[in-house]
Amino acid sequence: MNNHASINADLWRPPEAAQVIFSDEQAISAASAVAALALTDAATRDRDRIYPLEALSLFSRSGLGSISVPRAFGGGGLSYRTVAEVFRIISAADPSLGQIPQNHFGLIQFIRDEGSPEQQKTLFKAVVEGQRLGNGGPEKNTRHTREVHARLRQHADGLRLTGEKFYSTGALFAHIVVTTAINDEGVAVMAFVPRLAAGLEIIDDWSAIGQRTTASGTVRLQEVAVDAARVIPLPATDRPSLRGPVSQLIQAAIDAGIARGAFDEAGEFIRHHSRPWVDAGVERNADDPHLQADVGRVYVELTAAEALLRRAAKTLDDIDPASLNAETAARASIAVAEAKVLTTEVALKASEKLLEWGGSRATLSEHGLDRHWRNARTHTLHDPVRWKYHAIGNYYLNGIFPVRHAWI
Template sequence: MSLLPQPHDLVAVISSDAQALETAEQIAEQLRRDSIERDRERRLPHPELALFSRSGLWGISVPKAFGGAGVSNVTLAKVIARIAQADASLGQIPQNHFYALEVLRVNGSPQQQARLYAEVLAGRRFGNALAELGTKTAHDRTTALTRDGDGYRINGRKFYATGALYAQRIPTSVIDEQGVQQLAFVPADSAGLDVIDDWSGFGQRTTGSGSVVFDNVRVEADDVVPFQSAFERPTPVGPLAQILHAAIDTGIARAAYEDALHFVRTRTRPWIDSGIDKAVDDPLTLKSFGHLAIRLHATEALLERAGEYLDRAQAETNADTVAAASIAVAEARAISTEISLAAGSTLFELAGSQATLAEHGLDRHWRNARVHTLHDPVRWKYHAIGNFYLNDENPPLRGTI
């Protein structure tokens, strides 16, 4: 798999926030087509990802100095939410791509930035190989980076490698010989690298979040970017990762809510005791939709607010701005977790038994929300938020609160 642009690669270069939002809106409806069948059959979205890549949306966070749009985090979150509304798996696949680009922005050398950003603008996708199974905590890493002449070798095994199955490069967290964590941007066609499609989650079924095995994989020194130091000082890397997760859940919630509206309007029958002719006039149904609508709109507002805080933290990075951004993002993350699960479940209460039929595929919303919201526990977000406001305690720099 070549990392060089191919003659048939006609990749748009988006130049503004407005263009990014317009493009996301245009392709979302195309990505929504067959989303039910892709989920039901676990049909991997290779054609859809090609369309997604050619749209230029994967390059919108590349800084203007390197030829990208350098869009705001408000816009980035809205784009991801809109794509996740169309297909939750397609909304999640680029999450670690944008995360790696932020690590590159914060810690990469100018030469690394110029080269890797150019690949992204040419349509290359970055996956991830970060997490590992069997370690003491979810943050522990054992995959080793060892010196080999003027480069390195990587040995280890990863899981939850969302997007690696579809990527041209796989940013991989590794531990060097000094015990320091680095991020290696490994070409996906490297000898000894094996991406295994063994993801079997009951939701987010086409994210490709399976295993990556490294058997003495060669990586050039120029492809290794400092990683651990991004969490040893205040940087926006952590909240950037988290706002994308919040955006995915917000998109799932919006999709479930819209499908509930459509089903109740067109198919649901009124309950016999209601004494009304149409389900849309049922006062208890109206109350439930009102409750959902308020929480969904609050989630979308908090997501936008979090993007504004994150924009400020990127523009002026210090302990205070990063902490404020982390808390704002944690608030959006907490409420988006709750509304995505609530919308996916309440949909069936309001729509009735017909909505459970497999041909409608409405169960995918709750399944997707339930799987994705397990990324990190929402209970710890409330703890960090309360500790920040009550005790003036800043959240952890790792950003996964």
């Protein structure tokens, strides 16, 4: 089901009274409210591919979109640990909703790291007012995710951007679409473009088995006018940055949320809807000792993954941006990679075990339980865990720092 037609211009008008959140407790409370709203019809929306517009609007109005904007620019200036917890809470209810602002926060970090003071002032003001940043993401028919064919060219009347993007999570719901291109000097840059700019088209063609309501499809740009003041060059890949660790921390938080959501729904289904195996000799499936042991194993893995997520966030929080160097950036990347390994694995395991524990009736479409595994499998493909293991091993064994980009 394509519900693009249900999205009207109101979606792209910033909230009239977006709040600013200044405390961790307020952020967690707001995230819990968004999650509660999203959970009420999460299975139905996944089945019918209905976007979580009401919950997304609440996310923006409540001020969650600016919690990582520095206080000097009017934002909440909250910790990475709180950011990760916000994403984990929301993604436990609906990971598609959790993923929609994923790139919004990655872009906030990019602006913090690379934007000029004037760009920071202008763009952060928009974010604090409730505007959402969307990702005109990697391109579909390239050799790898970092190859860019889009071009930003200087014309007599100014800069014009032409290209086609895919994996554009959040773009359909954004006020500002942010995309990479190569300029006339051959330099890769990030361009910030108003969502309703002439020549910018977003095609609702995302068809993945999971994360079905992120609208992570195609963005087409045909001679789109770009304000030179809203163009930020991408940094050299060897320059220390927290952009990669912050982006990956949010990815890991979404996966941790998927795992927690699947585990919690598994408990409900086991207790209230499943029946025991014939040889178990018990009245309730929840009293099967083998199942209890299996649930216990997954719970330990889940809590370990959540603990590593919190530890990774603390590693980021403990870094003084003014003294960021190759060593501290590498330490941040490795800490997040360790969390990403476990959150990926437990998201897949918990969502698959949910079906095993519930028995054949757990696969009935009326329950929608398969969405957990489909979401886990789809979202965890953003970056392969085998390369996380490689980076971790090479770091501890040989002291080799991981490469610098948005996926490590």
